[in-house]
Amino acid sequence: MTRTAFRIAIERAKPLGARQELALLREAYARRPDAPLLRLKLASALIEQDAFDTVIALFDEDVPQNHGESAVLVQALFARGTLTDTHRAVGVLENLPVGPSHAQVLADQAKAYRRLGQRDVAHDRLVRALALAPANLDACMRMAAMHLEADDPDAAIAMLDALADAGVSHGYAFAARARALACAGRIEEARIATGFDAFHHAGTIDTPPGFTRAGFDAALARALLDHPEQRFGRYGTASEQTWRIDKPAVGNVPLVDLLLDTIVRAAERHVAAIADSDHPWVRARPDAGLLNCWCVITDGAGYESWHIHPSAWLSGVYYVQVPHGITNGTDAGGCIAFGLSDEEVGTQAAAAYGVDLVRPETGMLMLFPSHSYHRTFPHGTSERRICLAFDICAA
Template sequence: MTATTIRLETAKRLTARQELELTRAAHARNAASRELRRRLAWLLNACDRYSETVALLAGAADLDFGEAMLRTNALLALETHEATREAIVSADCAFALADADRRRAAALADRGKAEMRLGDVRAERTLREALALDPHNKDACKRLAALCFSTREPGAALALAEALVAQGVGHSRVLAAQVLALARLGRIEEAREAEARERLQLVSRLSPPPGWASRQAFDAALAAELVAHPGLHLERYGSASHRTWRIDSTISHFAPLAQQLLARIATIAERHVATLAAAVDHAMIRVRPPELVLHSWCVITDEDGYETWHVHQHGWLSGVYYVATPPGIAEARDERGHIAFGLPEDLVGEEAARAFGSGLVRPEPGLMMLFPAHCYHRTYPHRASGRRICVAFDFRPA
């Protein structure tokens, strides 16, 4: 297999909220445009305005598959009993409009989510039908594995993961499900081997980019650029972040220093992937994509901000660069402000999570980490004055 190449995603000229207002105005002048309506619905969802998405698409007789899925996602995000029931109807509409098995599977995965939320016993069958149509569907895999864990059937979750891997599936959700199932079955060493974080990660302290006298000077300028970014907003529905400030797309014309940093990280990541491909035999490496696109976002936390256990569903490889940390965090003896790798207790149980172990990394400015997207991780509140600023990123299959 040829070497994997990495490129940055196209830099954005507008924030999602800026584009939303422009698209809203354009749609008001040309309400008959299906293209504008579809884009407006996507932007409303991207800006967490789910009720507006539902209202926009309500009663439309000419919805296409994409709009039906956007409406389904919006209804699910409202998290009410009535909206969840409506989401099933909307998912069925999307299924009927789908013109390919991949799309039919996506509609079934969302129907399965709604059925799980309502306690409907048909959820398992729905999700298995989705995976029969598209074994690579991440949402169906995630939800079916979660259903197995909730019914205390880790053996079924492991069988699911192994069957998908045997079909050439290697996304982060299936690899994470395999790790969780092995740990919950008490096969801790096998779970560690399946995760393989220490073999697959890279931890490095970056030197300053060309033209900068010191890394501290660059980080200070980058921090100022990020704090002033017009796309900075509080929290985001569906993310693992709590009480955090976020920039959803760091690669933008508002953040040239971030682009400079990420271009350098892309080069480092290319070399790291080449090294792994030559030296490591792992399910993740066996499905190594020929091309990856670097997508980045920024997370800024005050004293009480944190992230819950999660993996990066859309990434193959993930990472973080720490721009700023409050004084004393890097030297702290406890977990304050740190990132932890391990397993969520609510999925595997406290005993298995403790046996698997937790790896703490003390953040400090200039520290960069690359790690597999299937590795569960969380962060702790730093409980200090000042802010922790990090640039996070996924390397996604092109």
């Protein structure tokens, strides 16, 4: 059956930055501390700023009132991560009534019990979570990880086969299959399962009207370096010692809008070019896409550790500014690598799988399946490396 053309919309930027929104919520909550919806919104905004102690303090004198508040509190407790926090998270999660999100509650219980060393209890919770919601990302990830930690890749593959038969096709499932196949010594199958070789793209994009290529990139670099939402570090991301802008399109940044429009056209062309493939990842393409983006700015010591983008289908990066020492270098400094982490699959399997190293240059666009494991390396130069990364998720 012929599918309709893939169309991508761009996530609409909020009129306020995260810091402005947080300031307004603080003021509103100070006036109405008895308003539960305000407390939930404030706690969620604080989570975005990594203010975990403050979130936990919001609930020190009052228990969470609903699933939403419980989820935010548990997120903060997991992030702070003390033994006391983990025990408290278990208490919150175990006392939640069964509801529509119970599979996620069970997956989070498993996370807590694994931290406490209670693997049998964690396994039980994951079995129940997947029975309730086979497509739950966290349950899939944690169950596959438990099988691989037990040196049983065949059990992980069998679980993933069963999920695939049930129609599950998210990023964690694709990534876990590649890891399990590599751990089982089935290296070529692992590379095919990832699909990076067949489906990645690296090249240039159309220059936005009214600009030269160099002029546009230089102007965009200045706009991003002056962005008011720039921050150092971000919990829960792969970024290490980096500056980030979580929502670069917030406010009046027309150059970001121009770039995103151009990226959308390039991504739609790429998806059309691979549409005839029978690969499971291509078959799992959503009917329509929604693009969201963020900016990563690295000094010489900054880098990204191994990671995937499990909630997305197609991901990519546009290189706004790349130091000459990276583009003209001979080592891995500042490059992006695609492969598997030796910490997750072992040194032998990671080496057998191999690494695809891509040397970036200013003005280059990369596209790749979101479940492809990738990382970057410190570039060690005195200049900044600036890129705009993005995910294309189901709309």
